[in-house]
Amino acid sequence: MTAANLCNRARKLSKLKALDFFAWADEVLSRASARSPLADALRYAAKLKPQLLAYTDDGRLEIDNNPAENALRGICLGRKNWLFAGADCGGERAAAMYSLLETAKLNGVNPQEWLADVLDRIGKGHPINRIDELLPWRWQASQV
Helix, strand or coil, X not given: CCHHHHHHHHHHHHHHHHHHHXXXXXXXXXXXXXXXXXXXXXXXXXXXXXXXXXXXXXXXCCCCCHHHXXXXXXXXXXXXXXXXXXXXXXXXXXXXHHHHHHHHHHCCCXXXXXXXXXXXXXXXXXXXXXXXXXXXXXXXXXXX
C-alpha cells in the first residue's frame, strides 16, 4: 500500500470519527440547557463543522497549524524585547532578520551556520553583485 493510499485511508477514518462526534454533539445539544457553557461549545463546533472537516477532503490541508505556531513561538516569547528595538528602523531590521532566519529553516539550512558563514564572507569582501549567492535557498557552505 502506497503512502498516498495510507494517507487517504487515514483521512477517511478521521472523517468518520469526526462525523460521529458531530452526531453525538447534536444529540447532547438537544438535551443540554440552552445557556450552559457546554451548549455554547457544542453550538460553536457545529457552526464550524465545514471548516473542521475540510482537511478530510483536501489532501493539501493539515489537521492543525502546529508548524506555523511553532515557527512564531520565538517571536511571541520575545515580543516584549522588541519594545527596545530603539526606533522603527531597528524593528524593521529585526523583522528582516527573522524573515531570513525562518527562510533558512524552511529551506533546510541551519540558520546559525548560515548566518555565521554569510557574515564571515561579507566581512572578507564577498562581491556585492553576487549577494544573491548568500540567500538561504542558494547558499552553499564554505569549503574550509
